[in-house]
Amino acid sequence: KAGVTQTPRYLIKTRGQQVTLSCSPISGHRSVSWYQQTPGQGLQFLFEYFSETQRNKGNFPGRFSGRQFSNSRSEMNVSTLELGDSALYLCASSSAALRARNTEAFFGQGTRLTVV
């Protein structure tokens, strides 16, 4: 079956702009998580959505937001972009339901965002 699909793969934005990234999870997966990867901070958890509800949230400013649609597709938005937001943004999907035993997460290829 198809894997996790993230679009676009590459993006260049200017400081102050906003950006929306998209993630389509594996069919049947209802949990979508977002991570930011930078050379300095490594892989950091942004937030997780399950059945259209944000279930977990990392330690990022309010400029970072997300949502999930009824078909489990998810988007994340970053407003008022800063140079430090340049990173690889990764999306992961899993089938884990609330209070259910954890399952492995499957990652997409990521969206590389460059802020200039």
Added chain:
Amino acid sequence: DAKTTQPTSMDCAEGRAANLPCNHSTISGNEYVYWYRQIHSQGPQYIIHGLKNNETNEMASLIITEDRKSSTLILPHATLRDTAVYYCIVRVGVGNTPLVFGKGTRLSVIA
């Protein structure tokens, strides 16, 4: 913060077994050990996970010490395509808690 300690880098000869250690001395009874790897410019890839028994799948074996304070990921016959950063992660067994990535071990498989 990550609850695991891994060596920064390791080398392994192609065709030999790669043994990647991980220390998780503060692991709790309900926490599993997960391993992921990230090949350059790709998303992380799940390898294996375990609670206290040793586990094996088509990719690797996971050996967890009896006191569960450390573990070793074994790639039995490393190939050049196994060159990647390997992350050892401790994670509660239920509730879909986020994966907390540390720095990982950069494994270089050498021909």
